Amino acid sequence: LEAAAWARVPAVLVVGRLAAEQRAAEQRAAGEREAEATDAALAALHLLAVLGGTDDVRRVLAACTPALGPRRFALAAATGSPQALEPVLAGMADDDPGTAAAAAAAFARLTGHAVATLRTVSTAPPDGDPVDAAFADEIAVPDADEARRVWARLAGALRGATRLRRGVDVGRPLDAAGAARLDLLGRRELFLRARFHGSWGGVPAQLELF
Numbered sequence: 001l002e003a004a005a006w007a008r009v010p011a012v013l014v015v016g017r018l019a020a021e022q023r024a025a026e027q028r029a030a031g032e033r034e035a036e037a038t039d040a041a042l043a044a045l046h047l048l049a050v051l052g053g054t055d056d057v058r059r060v061l062a063a064c065t066p067a068l069g070p071r072r073f074a075l076a077a078a079t080g081s082p083q084a085l086e087p088v089l090a091g092m093a094d095d096d097p098g099t100a101a102a103a104a105a106a107f108a109r110l111t112g113h114a115v116a117t118l119r120t121v122s123t124a125p126p127d128g129d130p131v132d133a134a135f136a137d138e139i140a141v142p143d144a145d146e147a148r149r150v151w152a153r154l155a156g157a158l159r160g161a162t163r164l165r166r167g168v169d170v171g172r173p174l175d176a177a178g179a180a181r182l183d184l185l186g187r188r189e190l191f192l193r194a195r196f197h198g199s200w201g202g203v204p205a206q207l208e209l210f
Contacts, residue, residue, distance in 0.1 A: 001040075005047055005196050006204055012196070013056070016048025020059035027065060036067050042075065049078035050189045051196050057081045070102030077106035078189070080163030080170065085110060085151055093144035097121040104142035111154055112167030112181060115147045165190070 005012045019041045026037075037045075049060045057079045064072040064087065073091055076084040088110065091103030108114045120138040158164060162171025165186040168178045174190075182190065191207060194200035 001043055001047060002192075005051060005192060008196055008198070012047055013052055016044045016052065017056065017059060019044035020048065020056075020063050023063040023065075027067075030067075037063075042068070042071060045075055046078050049075060049080075051193055057083070061087075070096075070099050073099075073102045073106035074109075077109045080110070080161075080165060082110075082155075082159045082161055082164060085155075089144065089148055089151060092142050092147050097139040097141050100141050100144070101139045104140070104147070107142075107147055107151075109166065109183075109186070110164045111150065111158070113147075113150050113154075115150060116143045117141060118143050 001012060001015065023037060023041065023045070045060055045063055048056050052060070060079050061076060061081065061083060064076045066072070068075065073088055076087060084106070088103050088106045092100050092107060092115075094100045094103065104115060117140040119141050121141060122138055154167070158167065158169075161169035163169065166181050166183060168174065168181050170178075170182070170186070170190050179187075188204075188207060191200055191202065191204075195202065
């Protein structure tokens, strides 16, 4: 589907919108239970987040339910919408370390600020093999209160942004300083959006030259 986006196939947005509608229907059918999403649906929603307009942002954020697990925060951040900050901030205070860490990554992607770590938690099961425990990954649990203080300082300047990436409104023309603050993923999405909408005529291979 991403290849179709690079090829400027308009149906990419149609597929994303259908995925959002299907998520909404599945969630209504599930009632209080959470309906899971397929990898294909997540890929379609991600492209809708990156390429779509204001109405599409609302569709994607509505699809970011707890059933998606920690992946919902990357999807919310892909919209670049300041509206994504509230669910992201709430996620940083989640009791599940993986959820909190994923929300912290989304916060950094939107605002450009990495908050302090309260503690680290091993991914190894408490009664697991000691050797496995020695090589297990550790998850950094963020300071959710600090994140709210950071956003309180930034909100006045960033709340009106069209599309946030690391504290830069990439929905507006970028100067050299703004472009330098983007990470590789944000830069790739910027060029994908520009090509899809016809304002850049390059190809993905050109992005590897820099």
